[in-house]
Amino acid sequence: MSARHRRTRVRLVPLLVTAALVGTGVTVAVSSDPVEAAVPATIPLTFTNNSGRGEQVYVYNLGTELSTGRQGWADANGTFHPWPAGGSVPVPAPDASIAGPAAGKSMTIRLPKFSGRVYFSYGRKLDFRLATGGLVQPAVQNPSDPNRDILFNWSEYTLNDAGLWLNSTQVDMVSAPYSVGVKRPDGSVANTGRLKPGGYRGFFDALRAQPGGWGGLVQTRSDGTVLRALAPGHGIEAGALPAGVMNDYVNRVWSKYATSTLTVTPFAHQPSVKYYGRVSGNVMNFTNGAGQVVTSFQKPDSDSVFGCYKLLDAPNDQVRGPISRTLCAGYNRSTLLTNPNQPDASSAGFYKDAVTNHYSRAIHERMVDGKAYGFAFDDVGAHESLVHDGSPQQAYVTLDPFD
Template identity: 80%
Template sequence: MLSTITPTLARRRALGLAGALALVGALFSLGPPAQAAVPATVPLKITNNSGRGEALYVYNLGTLLSTGQQGWADANGSFHAWPAGGNPPTPAPDASIAGPAAGQSTTVRIPKFSGRIYFSYGRKLDFRLTTGGLVQPAVQNPSDPNRDILFNWSEYTLNDSGLWLNSTQVDMFSAPYAVGVQRADGSTVSTGHLKSGGYNGFFNALRGQPGGWANLIQTRSDGTVLRALAPLYGVETGALPANVMDDYVNRVWQKYATTTLTVSPFADQPGTKYFGRVSGGVM
């Protein structure tokens, strides 16, 4: 099932703005004039600065907010509902949009969705449908058909109030990209850009970390580094020892037994705070 992005994640409110996503340098630009209502679709500009020679495929999958239907949008922003699925899951219709070649840009339109924008290099992603909806890639599963594909995704909600967009790296760290918003004056604010050398530096650091952390890295048979799984999946699949986080967790628990933890979850609501301590072994 498709997850719904919440505004608490890397919130980017873009009513009256243009927005931007970067897929390995790819830039998505969207938005209406500042005084206008949010239109039914907005333009999304994709610039491919990956330097990779493979074809780039883009997908816009989500829930149409006006009806609650799950489906996909084509390059013009037209919605297509998923057909009924099956058990075992049946192949989904080809929802791919041809992305730009390296160094090039293309513009598509996105409708009022809550969903995900996937992108993949070299091969199209394999999506399936069950009786309950869409089956999305789960590359922690060795038999997932997308395991050997280099891909990533961003999550967003576009509704009557504006755009909420985040560059998720929760499930895995993979093909780098950035997201942002383009203001009415043409200037762009973006986030998610890595520091120079940061991508390779991340994987090198994992390889050098004792305790099995290098096992999170998935590499294709041709040597292409595809991703690093989130530690949760590493523990679940046995790539990491089940107790790998125990020392860290214990130190955090000890700290907040005597120190108050303060959480301010909303950037636009600085007065909203939550407080907690560990008491009796419970937070």
């Protein structure tokens, strides 16, 4: 199990200032108006098992307690339990599992004010460990990870005084299918993350049929059970996908913008804020309207593109981070050559180049609403599988069929 920084960045900056959209590393403004601070200490989460599978399901609610910043877990009643100290060699964590519902059944637990994850596993409990720095998350791109042969997945959420942000995520892997939802004060329910009929098997079939090594992302158990498909960045890390799989596209982008300008308008609510990118040598420089260089990027490798980090690092600032997020989306969706004004407003032109993030393409194509978290900044342009409400009445996680 690796303690390596996870690409699904679950983090929160100070409460009532900004709220993290889990899985994105992006923050949105949140009002401190006390009228909006009416979210109760916990809200109900109804967990429904429509998987059609017979194995025992185990549920976990792990995260950071926002009132104290402590890491820990919540039991079915939403009561917080801090993790004990870890070790320099990671030690087993306390058993935080909650027995989940049988096929065709539902159960309701309570979500506290966390920034965290709701894990679920089929047939076996997950093996969590504690290091000196805190909880070590499963990292199944590592063949020696103790969770490698367990069928599991997770949803991410932030619940705070400004509301609930709950997503389905494919940033790290596509595995056991599920969808999420939130009930609004008027009784309506917003849902996302549900695959089309045949979408689960179709996704894996599409990866296996895609030339260039994409089928190597699929992991199976010795009994033949399909466990997951690794996200392409993790696939590169594991040696399952060629490290240069995006190089041709990156090279063509570099060539194009050596003689033309890439215009980035990173904030939809601030259309006058624009940055202008031009390539010189091995560097793409971005200037503001006054012609001043505000940030520069070296030519990214495939892993930087898929992970939206390293050479495409995106700090939580007002310049480099927003530009980098926009570039990351453009590279993954392969729109930088077809549209010099980014981000692209329409999904109609996404993933059309032969060199693209075929993993993200395949999962988006198979979602009922077309939305997914196929990479960390899939929220650029609001293409992510996220539900939000400022006064959530109830949350939902539904385990869907494996068809």
